[in-house]
Amino acid sequence: MFQLLIVDDEAGVVDSLADTLPWADIGITAVFKAYSAPEALDIMRMNSIDILMTDIRMPGMNGLELLAHVRRDWKRMKCILLSGHAEFAYAQQAIRHEAHEYLLKPISDEDVLAKVAGLVDALRRETDERMTYQRVVKAFQEHLPKLRGELLGDLLQGTVVSPQRLAQKLESLKVEIKEGERFALMLVRLEERFAELDFYSLSLMEYAVANMAEELFEDEFRLWSCKDIHGYLAFLVTAADGRSDDDGGAETDRGGESTESRIRFLASQLQLNVNRYLKGSVSVLIGRWGTFPQDVKPLYEDCLLSLRRSIGNQSGLLVYVSEETERMPVHSLQRLYEPPLLVHLLESGDWERTQDKLEGIWDELNEKWAESQEHVMELFFSVYASYSSFAHKNGRQLADMIGPLLADVTGLTPCRSAASLRQWMFQSFALLQQCMENETRNDRESAVRRIQSFVQQHLVEDVSLQAIADHMYMHPVHVSRIYKLETGENISDYVLRLKMELAASLLADPSLKNYEVSLKLGYQNPNYFIKVFKKYYSVTPQEYRLKLESGS
Structure with missing residues (x-):
């Protein structure tokens, strides 16, 4: 809840505004009154004021000078300037001193309440944002x-x-x-x-x-x-x-x-x-x-x-x-064990980074340990384990994804030399990637078929993007992207095409009036249906009927 200070050298204005308006209804719990700028400063030093409403023309310190003090010492306070003069110079100064409202006397009670209520809402938003930020900062500090x-x-x-x-x-x-x-x-x-x-x-x-x-x-x-x-x-x-x-x-x-x-x-x-x-x-x-x-x-x-x-x-x-330790003659393959590990990259589906990882490991092996059978074996078993783990987590045998020849390591043929290991490693990776992309494509095709089936069954009902997303148990944006990616057209275009094809079919029936066709298609406003139909076919429904009758 917030506190308001009203300042004016006309006591009647201050008392009327402070005592007669329903401030509590808009979230103001206390209203302070001041009849001069110095008195207002004393009140602000002793109380937590959220909104200041001040007249501009006052003897001694005027409202603009008071506002300058506020901007220096109470930066979060919201300010409304009241004036019986409409000179543009006052408005310019009010803007320069960051006044939030500038109102000309006389103003109605409704306008005063509306302006103050707007500032109360702004203060609430700022308080919520400040508290949220402080909670985030506190959580960050704790962690x-x-x-x-x-x-x-x-x-x-x-x-x-x-x-x-x-x-x-x-x-x-x-x-x-x-x-x-x-x-x-x-x-x-x-x-x-x-x-x-x-x-x-x-x-x-x-x-x-x-x-x-x-x-x-x-x-x-x-x-x-x-x-x-x-x-x-x-x-x-x-x-x-x-x-x-x-x-x-x-x-x-x-x-x-x-x-x-x-x-x-x-x-x-x-x-x-x-x-x-x-x-x-x-x-x-x-x-x-x-x-x-x-x-x-x-x-x-x-x-x-x-x-x-x-x-x-x-x-x-x-x-x-x-x-x-500097004189150690043998070292392990550094790139192989640097995070992110190969198995984690595979699980993330980031094929580009996985490719880079494999190439980096191979470059290190080829540069430093190409003649070391143990290092070649080390790399082979690590990569084979990562490929197998990835296949199993996708509910498949490795042989189903890369083929029985590459999955069969009887005799350890792939690791007999660095060159044979490289061929096996990258060939197997390419097949893994192709297999997963085919599955992803199949999943998208299946999703598109389900979307189209839903649209066809509910064409004259609710076929909004949200309704389709609810049916698919997906986010609307995801549904839209999948459909566009797979078909090249927007869902809305597909819905419109089906509706217009159905409209053309219904208009061929002379017993149906245009407004009846509109209702059958789910358009409650026949004029809107006519507009949509004309935009799609470049003719009105009636002109379309005439063309059918003339055989042209």
């Missing part, structure tokens, strides 16, 4: 940690994000790291009694460990954390003042310790705090320094490798990643 974690998780898995898009995401999520900034990765694995907890209790413990890490590191470092796909807590660590140990450099903090030494010390304190306060054990692995964002995935994989090698099934360890 910020989760959204930040999801973005870091995607980067750890190798999701490719354009620099511009990544910068926008980092800014919106309030993550304090920029492209080119140095960082280190830290993995924390909860062990022993933590592994026995139920999901809810474990989530609480993970939250507590992450908070402990934030408190320990906050004076010297910034942490960006997430839970990775292996269940480890991953922290991207950046120095609060931009310092880092670059490849084992000797940058030091004010106490003479290297940045890396401080991270190691704080990590050890984290282990002690978890043991003391949460009665549990964690292993911590600290990775090497890298450059954001290009080194996120490689350094994460180095950390996982060191965790497997150096920690294994042991618990309570603190490990530092060494340089040995």
Whole structure:
């Protein structure tokens, strides 16, 4: 509910408007009265005024000057200017000061109520929009940690994000790291009694460990954390003042310790705090320094490798990643396991991106591992599994979609060489795509037949787009698009064509009058029927009858 302030140096005008009109009926709960601009300012400072109705010509401070104060200090207030003068200059000034209404005296009570009611409606809409926006902002703020974690998780898995898009995401999520900034990765694995907890209790413990890490590191470092796909807590660590140990450099903090030494010390304190306060054990692995964002995935994989090698099934360890990972002679196919995975692209039906994914995987294999039988086998089994999973989720056997020859892997012929794998992989993909597009086309053809059948059966009844959509259990826009895509014409054109063909047939019967034909076609207005018929056939129904009678 809203409050109104009426200002005029004529007391009779103020009292009449304030005391005699049914303000409550339009949502005004309180009406304040002022007989000068200074008095009005005092009232506005002491009360929450939503709508101001003021005269322009007043002694001392006039209404336009009062409006200037309102625009400076109460920007959301709605204003109506009253004046007994119709000079255009006043209207210009009112517009410049953003008055919402400009009314000339004398005005009727009905006009005053109508104008104020319009502003009340505008205030309600603004309030609803503001509350909706605030709810969205609050929900966004509440989900910020989760959204930040999801973005870091995607980067750890190798999701490719354009620099511009990544910068926008980092800014919106309030993550304090920029492209080119140095960082280190830290993995924390909860062990022993933590592994026995139920999901809810474990989530609480993970939250507590992450908070402990934030408190320990906050004076010297910034942490960006997430839970990775292996269940480890991953922290991207950046120095609060931009310092880092670059490849084992000797940058030091004010106490003479290297940045890396401080991270190691704080990590050890984290282990002690978890043991003391949460009665549990964690292993911590600290990775090497890298450059954001290009080194996120490689350094994460180095950390996982060191965790497997150096920690294994042991618990309570603190490990530092060494340089040995750079000398690994064999690596996995990176593009194969980068999100989105091949099986997910197939399920989405995005054939273009799926094609790009396959080509990217093949390029990597051909460039680096074409002579490695194991890598060729790895790719073959992964692709075959994705194709089979896709077929089964569509209720089909893979052999039904790509043919028995390509689906038969007896003897593993497709993976005997990189070249044979490539031929099998892309040939099978093309057949999968063709099969699904044929099914989609068949579904559209079936839908069109059902639409046409419904129209034919209900031609003289309700054949509106909404009625057809209700019958098809589809959205009207979707129905319209399917029909247009498959037939090349709009549903409305099809309905009109059938009606006009039926009209021509009925007009051939001399016993039926034109208005009777109109009613049989569902046109309640015979004049409208004549207009539609003439537009379609270029002759009126009567002229059409005459042509039939003359045989022309």
